[in-house]
Amino acid sequence: MRLRAPYLLFLGEEASPLKAKTAFGLRDWAPERCLAQLRMPGCGVDLGLPDLAPRAAAQAGARALVIGVTPPGGRIQTGWTAVLREAVEAGLDIVSGLHTPLESVPGLAEAARAAGVALVDVRRPPDDLPRATGRRRSGRRVLAVGTDCALGKKYTALALARAMRGAGVDADFRATGQTGVMIAGRGIAIDAVVADFIAGAAECIAPAAAPEHWDVIEGQGSLFHPAYAGVTLGLLHGAQADALVLCHDPVRRHLVSWPDYPVRGLRDAAGPYVEAARLTNPGARIAAVSLNTSALAEADALQALDDAARTLGVPAFDPLRTPADRVVASILS
Amino acid sequence: MRLRAPYLLFLGEEASPLKAKTAFGLRDWAPERCLAQLRMPGCGVDLGLPDLAPRAAAQAGARALVIGVTPPGGRIQTGWTAVLREAVEAGLDIVSGLHTPLESVPGLAEAARAAGVALVDVRRPPDDLPRATGRRRSGRRVLAVGTDCALGKKYTALALARAMRGAGVDADFRATGQTGVMIAGRGIAIDAVVADFIAGAAECIAPAAAPEHWDVIEGQGSLFHPAYAGVTLGLLHGAQADALVLCHDPVRRHLVSWPDYPVRGLRDAAGPYVEAARLTNPGARIAAVSLNTSALAEADALQALDDAARTLGVPAFDPLRTPADRVVASILS
Structure with a gap:
């Protein structure tokens, strides 16, 4: 699994920085992959990155919107649907580590196919994994x-x-x-x-x-x-x-x-x-x-x-x- | 996962007993679950059980057809489709340990739904497994x-x-x-x-x-x-x-x-x-x-x-x- 960067970090309407550990982890450990943040009304988290809407972020070079918060239950919120579709239509991949499959967000899969972008559920492993060989390798x-x-x-x-x-x-x-x-x-x-x-x-x-x-x-x-x-x-x-x-x-x-x-x-x-x-x-x-x-x-x-x-x-x-x-x-x- | 017995053991057109280890294992270790065998033309394997077609087996009390052979590649053979559908229509579950999902056999899923029987891929685990508790249990x-x-x-x-x-x-x-x-x-x-x-x-x-x-x-x-x-x-x-x-x-x-x-x-x-x-x-x-x-x-x-x-x-x-x-x-x- 390879993710396209740089990222637009999505913070939703999250009120607490404690629920934005993914976003802070990215900002602290992969600053070169983090271009901007996207905050919805009520959001109480600030990563210190520029605030950009999906289209502006895409124009600035972003390649993927990454969900950087963990709401209760680890589920994608219904209130996010419009902005996720907007991101897809702007040409951004969506990257999620939440339990809800991105494919299950209404209309998102169709929009992603139309836009030629990827919906990446980071929890989902590749389908074609091999059995271990056990053979010593270089490096x-x-x-x-x-x-x-x-x-x-x-x-x-x-x-x-x-x-x-x-x-x-x-x-x-x-x-x-x-x-x-x-x-x-x-x-x-x-x-x-x-x-x-x-x-x-x-x-x-x-x-x-x-x-x-x-x-x-x-x-x-x-x-x-x-x-x-x-x-x-x-x-x-x-x-x-x-x-x-x-x-x-x-x-x-x-x-x-x-x-x-x-x-x-x-x-x-x-x-x-x-x-x-x-x-x-x-x-x-x-x-x-x-x-x-x-x-x-x-x-x-x-x-x-x-x-x-x-x-x-x-x-x-x-x-x-x-x-x-x-x-x-x-x-x- | 619970399987309904007794079984009709399906041997297909398998020529070699070596490829029928599943069927022999069932006959030897669970004889009380084995009612009959179903052999297609060319089959060279004999478990010593009565030969019954799906409907006759169902009338004799069979509850499931179990695929007892492993063809090359571990795949369900296209030549089996008719007899698998016949079994489903006779009211038998189908039980398979092969790689091919039973749902992918043409028409089989629809026939199973219509007949109210189950297609059981034994390799596929339940969806709702819990994490281990580690708590000591009785027995x-x-x-x-x-x-x-x-x-x-x-x-x-x-x-x-x-x-x-x-x-x-x-x-x-x-x-x-x-x-x-x-x-x-x-x-x-x-x-x-x-x-x-x-x-x-x-x-x-x-x-x-x-x-x-x-x-x-x-x-x-x-x-x-x-x-x-x-x-x-x-x-x-x-x-x-x-x-x-x-x-x-x-x-x-x-x-x-x-x-x-x-x-x-x-x-x-x-x-x-x-x-x-x-x-x-x-x-x-x-x-x-x-x-x-x-x-x-x-x-x-x-x-x-x-x-x-x-x-x-x-x-x-x-x-x-x-x-x-x-x-x-x-x-x-």
């Missing part, structure tokens, strides 16, 4: 893995890709979730593929590359999650990662929404990840720890990073709080 | 796991369910693949579900039961398979198995169709399976070994079983060659 890869969901694997991968490029490394962020796909402009929401093809999809997401090229792959789920570990293991095998960055929240005691499942400590999590990764890449190793220290004061955060680094004998960082240079060096070493 | 469960695909996990589970019932245990076979679903009359082809729902589907396949009830769950794939381990891990977590039976082929050197991947020995395979299973059931243990000794002469087979039992300290059997009583006792202990 180098680092994968973010975690002790739970929703603790910073995407931010870790984005920050590392940015830092590696900043250090002169030929590196790409590789997306495995819907927001990541919108940021990268390509990728597959891997938790939406048919089970037989998880590892095969991962092989497609980060394909063979030049020997010195690094793909920095967004992780999903956790090997220790009672619902999602299958996704995590298939991604781990398909990624054939040389380096793993283990993401962890030092204050979280149990898995989010699964209170019966305690979060493993770094030491208990590292071994199983390395063992599983070595099936497809015998050289796989934990290269760094990424801690989500958002709940800690500065001194406590630094202490937690210090403890984590000592526990696993690798550098530790918080991508939103501390520099990544030692982590990058460890990945490259 | 007891045994899961067949393996060092590779295609080495006897389904036969192991079928033989154990039969032996456990023979020993007076309240036990059900639980199907996770298409042939298994046809045999059991219910189940989900778990490798066809969306990745996020693997463990959730497994929770549905073997739901909460009476405290002394045993579900004997068909395994899929292998934790050490570069393409399919995600399916295996999700099934393992969702199954919450008390007992694992480790299936192995003692003469296989590498994974079928993945020649770069050697098959693990029993000792190297047992630990990771138990560790992964204990996430959702801390009491999980390897209760027995099931060896596929089909390539060995009698004396060598018995020696291999002896070696396997000594290696893991649990009983070993070959479901097609040796009795299951010690294995059943070990599972129940």
Whole structure:
């Protein structure tokens, strides 16, 4: 899946910035893909981008309208129909990560066919995924893995890709979730593929590359999650990662929404990840720890990073709080 | 997914018994679900069941025509259209595990709607699968796991369910693949579900039961398979198995169709399976070994079983060659 840029970021009539995380994520991590914003009456969110209507945005070079908000239920709102059709008629693709298929918006599919533009549901995977070959491929890869969901694997991968490029490394962020796909402009929401093809999809997401090229792959789920570990293991095998960055929240005691499942400590999590990764890449190793220290004061955060680094004998960082240079060096070493 | 029985087993014009494994599997493992066979001119297969045309089969009590052969490409043959429509018009459901969707057979969907019968593509999972809860549920469960695909996990589970019932245990076979679903009359082809729902589907396949009830769950794939381990891990977590039976082929050197991947020995395979299973059931243990000794002469087979039992300290059997009583006792202990 490849998305055409630059984007017109659609904010609807959303009142709360908390419901516009997709839009803020795009603005912060892919500013070169973000041209303008489109706000309906009542919208309380401002990305600091120019306000443009669909036709003006298309004239300014926009190629797609991206839905950047998540309304209640994750559904496309009926009040959006007119503006989505207007965007299609202006020649913009529509990109959505919501549950409602874009095809189900009245008249939108016909308008898109007439205009020759695409309706892209980012959750929907390609139809023709292959089974994994397991064959070692060229290029180098680092994968973010975690002790739970929703603790910073995407931010870790984005920050590392940015830092590696900043250090002169030929590196790409590789997306495995819907927001990541919108940021990268390509990728597959891997938790939406048919089970037989998880590892095969991962092989497609980060394909063979030049020997010195690094793909920095967004992780999903956790090997220790009672619902999602299958996704995590298939991604781990398909990624054939040389380096793993283990993401962890030092204050979280149990898995989010699964209170019966305690979060493993770094030491208990590292071994199983390395063992599983070595099936497809015998050289796989934990290269760094990424801690989500958002709940800690500065001194406590630094202490937690210090403890984590000592526990696993690798550098530790918080991508939103501390520099990544030692982590990058460890990945490259 | 629940299938109506008894079945009329459709053999088409298949010349070779090797391509009728589904039909033979049904006859051998679910004779009570098999009423008759339907053979077209040129058919070289005989299940030893009465030959009945669709209307006669329906009058004799059949509720579904089951496609029991796998033609080249796994596709429904155009020459079958007339007889499939005849079956529908006689009031039979059609059950298929082939790749071609039954809806795509010309006229069949309309005929099925008119007759009020179902077209059941066994590969297609239910639309409304839940995410796994991970909550411990009542009843007891045994899961067949393996060092590779295609080495006897389904036969192991079928033989154990039969032996456990023979020993007076309240036990059900639980199907996770298409042939298994046809045999059991219910189940989900778990490798066809969306990745996020693997463990959730497994929770549905073997739901909460009476405290002394045993579900004997068909395994899929292998934790050490570069393409399919995600399916295996999700099934393992969702199954919450008390007992694992480790299936192995003692003469296989590498994974079928993945020649770069050697098959693990029993000792190297047992630990990771138990560790992964204990996430959702801390009491999980390897209760027995099931060896596929089909390539060995009698004396060598018995020696291999002896070696396997000594290696893991649990009983070993070959479901097609040796009795299951010690294995059943070990599972129940």
